[in-house]
Amino acid sequence: MRTRRLLSLASGWLLAILMLAPLPAMAQATDGGGQAPANATLANLLENPETRQQLIDQLRGAASESGAEAAASEAASPSLPRQLAETTSRIVGELGSQLGQVLDAVSGLLAASPSTFDLPAFTSAAINLGLVILATVVLFIAVRRLARPLFTRLSQWSLTGKGLQPLLRLVLSVGVAVLIDALVVALAYVGGNLVATFAVGESGELSTRASLFLNAFLVIELLKAAVRMLFASRYEGLRLLPIAAAYAAYWNRWIARLIGLAGYGLMVVVPLVNAYLSPALGEGIGTLIMIGAYVYAVVVVLKNRKRLRDALNRKAGQTTMAASRISLQLFARTWHLFALAYFTMVLVLTLTRPEDALPFVLLATLQTLVTVLVGMLVSSLLTQTIGRRIRLGDDLRRKLPMLEARLNRYVPTALRVIRAVILIAVVMVVLSAWGAFDLAGWYASEAGRGLVGKLLSVFVILVVAAAVWLGLASLIEHKLNPETGGGVPSARAQTLLSLFRNALAIALITLTAMIVLAEIGINIGPLIAGAGVLGLAIGFGAQKLVQDIITGVFIQVENAMNTGDVITVGGITGVAEKLSIRSVGIRDLSGTYHIVPFSSVDTVSNYMRDFAYHVGEYGIAYRENIDEAIQALQEAFEALREDEEHKGKLLEPLEVAGVIALADSSVNIRVRIKTTPGDQWAVGRAYNRLVKLHLDAAGIEIPFPHTTLYFGEDKDGGAPPANVRVIRQQAREVAAASADEDPAVATDTQAPQEVHNQEDYDGET
Incomplete structure (x- = not known):
């Protein structure tokens, strides 16, 4: 292959020289004749038929080799379905070959003569290993019994202690308990090493068998200690997961069995079989152990699918925040899929990468558990710290009555954002732990650092904007409060401060949005220019609105009216209930609410100025x-x-x-x-x-309208007769009765009672 590459390189140079051959004069002019020997050599090669044919063959070989390399590169990057098919086929093939090797190894062991198997040496080694195992386990149990009072006290302090928040007490108690548990494992490990070195076998030497078991014991028991940190079935105050003691005991026992089966099997049994019996048999036993652990895990997951789903749904029903409730409900439906995917991935890694699968799986699992646990603890700590309803002191509530409601409105939103960031960070770290995402490389890249920097900048900007709004709004509220702002504020102060608060909110939101957009890389220049053009268009198209605003500004500057004043505006009289920069809301005497735009106001009549x-x-x-x-x-x-x-x-x-x-x-x-x-x-x-x-x-009459009838009189002073009639029958009866009793009274009662028209004439008086 190396020879072919050299030939290809030489052919390439010769081809370049051949292409430069038509320019000998230029080459000689520039190099001063340096290219002449090369041109002469090339000419000699081309003149000779044999050398010319060899050069042609070399060029054709280089072309075919480049085509083969291209085909190989295409084959090296197959599609995802093809990769899955090839991986599945390889795993099945390896399983078949391993089973065949196991059968061959077992057949060879059975067919071997007894003389080849040293039974006394095997028995002695088994007894020595059993003694080391027994001593280590007894020492571990004894030390754990001695440490039980410490666990009990830590649990009681976590449940009933004072001075710290419950979650902080729980975290501190669990941390101390894990340290004690790790110390117990370390003492048992050291004791087992001492027993294996000085009490079993040859004194002063640690056998390979004992070393395998003790190392496996240290790793497995530390993993079990980590599991006990989550599912402390005996100590309520040392359990990180909020589940009942019965469920904690069940899951703790199941996970401990799974860790023990896989750990001791792969770290003790398989190496011993490899060393003393057959490597093929050891590899097959390791595969069987992983398949058995996988089947056991799948059965347990499917068995508890409904029970854990119901428990998660009950927990979701107790959650007050909508995001957490939806997340728990979604996880309740899909938790078994994640568990099955995890165990399947562990099995595939063990079968495809048997040399480094176990350390990789253990480290990735540990990183996943720690990351998820830290994320849950941080989220719970934030919930207990700022997630509950904020209660301010009586004095502060009296001075700023709206601050408590405002904080209780902002804090849950901020908590949701922080939880979302925590969730994203946890997912990224978990993916990085399993090799699906290079978190360190991404952060080291310019894009990663830039994104993190922008997110932090946006977070700081939003926090500063919220703090500025809270501070200024609280200051305005303090000025408006008659108990703390220097007495009852005037109507003008109330109106202007309310308008200033609204204008401040609009200005702060606009500036914050512009700064955030500029920070994330969006050019806000066109936005500002577009806003100017839009404002100009609105100014031409909404002249009435502009007139409302301008008139409103002058009305506020001249202090023509304030909230609570009795005014007459636009022909409507009432109390000014709401005053904005564009209009005034008036409640009249009948309770009708009127909104009068300032553009229709010519005169403001205020009945509440000075006196x-x-x-x-x-x-x-x-x-x-x-x-x-x-x-x-x-x-x-x-x-x-x-x-x-x-x-x-x-x-x-x-x-x-x-x-x-x-x-x-x-x-x-x-x-x-x-x-x-x-x-x-x-x-x-x-x-x-x-x-x-x-x-x-005082007897002073307040007159009411009178009507006097004048009938006129003649020159002698005589008046014409007046036609009168008493229309009340009761009055007639009274007059008649009075006439019977006293004629003088009858004469007085016969006076006219009411005057009517001629139509009512009933006699003459």
């Missing part, structure tokens, strides 16, 4: 004394000033304007009372009541 007046006009009869009436009005005002409810609303003494009109039925007197703004109506109602009472007490 107000109650203007009253009171009529008295023409026969009454005007001075006595004015005195009664003064007395009514003095009574009003003594009223506890209204005396604080009066700003000046009563102002009497005097007689303003001699009306048809009355003499009208006007008075004016200066009041605090907005109280003129209440003061007026109270004063009208007192005026009626005092005028009645």
